[in-house]
Amino acid sequence: MRYLWFSLLLLPLLLSPFPFYLTLLNFFAIAALVALSLYVLTGLGGMTSFAQAAFMGMGAYATALLTVKGGYSPWLGLLLGLGLALVLALVLGGLTVRLKGHFLPLSTIAWQVALYILAGNLVGLTGGHTGLTDLPALVLFGLPLDNAFRYAFLSLFLLALLVLALHNLRESRLGRALLALRGDALAAASFGVDPAALRLKAFLLSGFLAGLAGFLYAHFLRFVNPTPFSLEASIKYLVMAVAGGVGAIPGVLLGAALFTGLEDWLKDLLPLLLGRQGNYETIAYGLILAAILILAPRGLWPLLARYLPRREGRLPREAPLPERPLLGGEGQVVLEAQGLRKAFGGLLAVNGVSLSLRRGEILALIGPNGAGKSTTFNLITGAIPPDAGEVRLLGRPITGLPPHRIHPLGLARTFQHPHLFPELSVLENVALGTYARTRAGFLQVLLGLHRKEEARALATAYRALKRVGLESLALEKAERLPAGQQRLLEIARALASGASVLLLDEPGAGLRAGEKRELAHLLKSLAREGYSILIVDHDMDLIMGLADRVVVMNYGEKIAEGTPKEVQKDPLVRAAYLGEVA
Numbered sequence: 001m002r003y004l005w006f007s008l009l010l011l012p013l014l015l016s017p018f019p020f021y022l023t024l025l026n027f028f029a030i031a032a033l034v035a036l037s038l039y040v041l042t043g044l045g046g047m048t049s050f051a052q053a054a055f056m057g058m059g060a061y062a063t064a065l066l067t068v069k070g071g072y073s074p075w076l077g078l079l080l081g082l083g084l085a086l087v088l089a090l091v092l093g094g095l096t097v098r099l100k101g102h103f104l105p106l107s108t109i110a111w112q113v114a115l116y117i118l119a120g121n122l123v124g125l126t127g128g129h130t131g132l133t134d135l136p137a138l139v140l141f142g143l144p145l146d147n148a149f150r151y152a153f154l155s156l157f158l159l160a161l162l163v164l165a166l167h168n169l170r171e172s173r174l175g176r177a178l179l180a181l182r183g184d185a186l187a188a189a190s191f192g193v194d195p196a197a198l199r200l201k202a203f204l205l206s207g208f209l210a211g212l213a214g215f216l217y218a219h220f221l222r223f224v225n226p227t228p229f230s231l232e233a234s235i236k237y238l239v240m241a242v243a244g245g246v247g248a249i250p251g252v253l254l255g256a257a258l259f260t261g262l263e264d265w266l267k268d269l270l271p272l273l274l275g276r277q278g279n280y281e282t283i284a285y286g287l288i289l290a291a292i293l294i295l296a297p298r299g300l301w302p303l304l305a306r307y308l309p310r311r312e313g314r315l316p317r318e319a320p321l322p323e324r325p326l327l328g329g330e331g332q333v334v335l336e337a338q339g340l341r342k343a344f345g346g347l348l349a350v351n352g353v354s355l356s357l358r359r360g361e362i363l364a365l366i367g368p369n370g371a372g373k374s375t376t377f378n379l380i381t382g383a384i385p386p387d388a389g390e391v392r393l394l395g396r397p398i399t400g401l402p403p404h405r406i407h408p409l410g411l412a413r414t415f416q417h418p419h420l421f422p423e424l425s426v427l428e429n430v431a432l433g434t435y436a437r438t439r440a441g442f443l444q445v446l447l448g449l450h451r452k453e454e455a456r457a458l459a460t461a462y463r464a465l466k467r468v469g470l471e472s473l474a475l476e477k478a479e480r481l482p483a484g485q486q487r488l489l490e491i492a493r494a495l496a497s498g499a500s501v502l503l504l505d506e507p508g509a510g511l512r513a514g515e516k517r518e519l520a521h522l523l524k525s526l527a528r529e530g531y532s533i534l535i536v537d538h539d540m541d542l543i544m545g546l547a548d549r550v551v552v553m554n555y556g557e558k559i560a561e562g563t564p565k566e567v568q569k570d571p572l573v574r575a576a577y578l579g580e581v582a
């Protein structure tokens, strides 16, 4: 099915009597490559770039300079162009992937404008706004690609190939991790995803694709000047990707096709309508984008896709990933927190809290609202660094480590408010848990060499879903699950990770009485197997029937610790709960 994209190669044959449309076809393929670069960056990674045309410019100018000024082969130009686009992506990405909110798009604008000005002003090198002319035609297998018909085979072949590669990316641990990062960086990091590193790699891939588009553009027109690599062009590419639907490959291709056709049409039509010459199509783009985003906020593709037959997902049939042995010896302390302290401004949310969790134990952390339980969880899992105190996992200090470095050591968590990814199926949401257990890198994934590992990751996720009783919902979208089942899904994700220490933040919230009994049964059987569980919950019946030991917090401090019976009798605890526990 996925190889159908290669049928694009029939288009030049169909359009061969119409040279004008052959030219448009090449422009479409080139624009589609840039739109794909935005699929990676924005659609998957959730980052906005106004510098895609600058990446194109790198690819275009590098080959123009090498071939026109140096007389070298265009293929050398391709290598240099891709290299420069990657360097730009490294600089831009390296400086900006840690930035939040509007800083990333703003800094891409700054770089885009600076490079455009540079291309226009370095007259001696780039020919300024006049540009560089007479680029040689590309020659493939002895055949010069010196007309739009021949060129279209190359541009469409590369497009189909890259569509296939990006399909692979989407159906992989990296695609999942990028989507997860976009949705919720903390949840992704809690399963081993290094946000900055992954974002940077997405930037590099995006720069590579746009740089390749620039190379193709230069050798198609056989002329370069700064105009096609301006901020205006970058905005145009972003508009086409977003209007088509930046969250899906067919969406960005649809955007590229529509806008390539539209651009030409508007360039002719608008001056006629307005009675004067000018680049009015930019204004029209803005209006079209606004209209599309009002009518179809996620772009046109999701609207169209509703009418297409839905592809049924398949349940995995491979063997799961090899089991990860549970950490620690019988009765050994696996997790230890000592003197944890965290203040938010003047508020001491956690003040000198210590606790220890043994292998196979269920330890409950309870306390009234605002007592500091979730903050303690966040301090242990690395979501926030403590002001003081120490955390050890199997004797190893993990204090202050970021969540993505703590998780692979054997700790997994769930959240007070489930952190799920609505675009992903239930199965894929759970499969995120296998991220740190799988290895396939970008190159392997793009080449499709990850499929066996991916099938095993999905099988591991399916097995975890079975364990929590959600396997019949594996192929549903996660957003369709009621709150209680979303919590179970989070537990399945923690199990799929193979971690031995589970931190569960209010897993019983939203579950019905029968479901809570099943949850208690599941957690007890996990503990018997050797999982160590630290649980926060407000349901005293659940906690008292489940926990081996209980730590009680109030106003950020530990006020009691002991068996459920002991803490129930504790006068401080009774006072804290105003008689709720008694």
Ligand SMILES: Nc1ncnc2c1ncn2[C@@H]1O[C@H](COP(=O)(O)OP(=O)(O)OP(=O)(O)O)[C@@H](O)[C@H]1O
Binding pocket: 344, 347, 349, 367, 368, 369, 370, 371, 372, 373, 374, 375, 376, 416
């Ligand atoms: N990021 C933050 N910034 C400022 N204050 C915070 C932050 N996180 C928590 N707090 C405050 O710290 C205190 C402890 O909050 P925490 O969420 O840890 O309590 P909790 O015991 O988990 O409560 P609940 O049972 O209601 O979830 C609260 O007063 C809360 O308002």
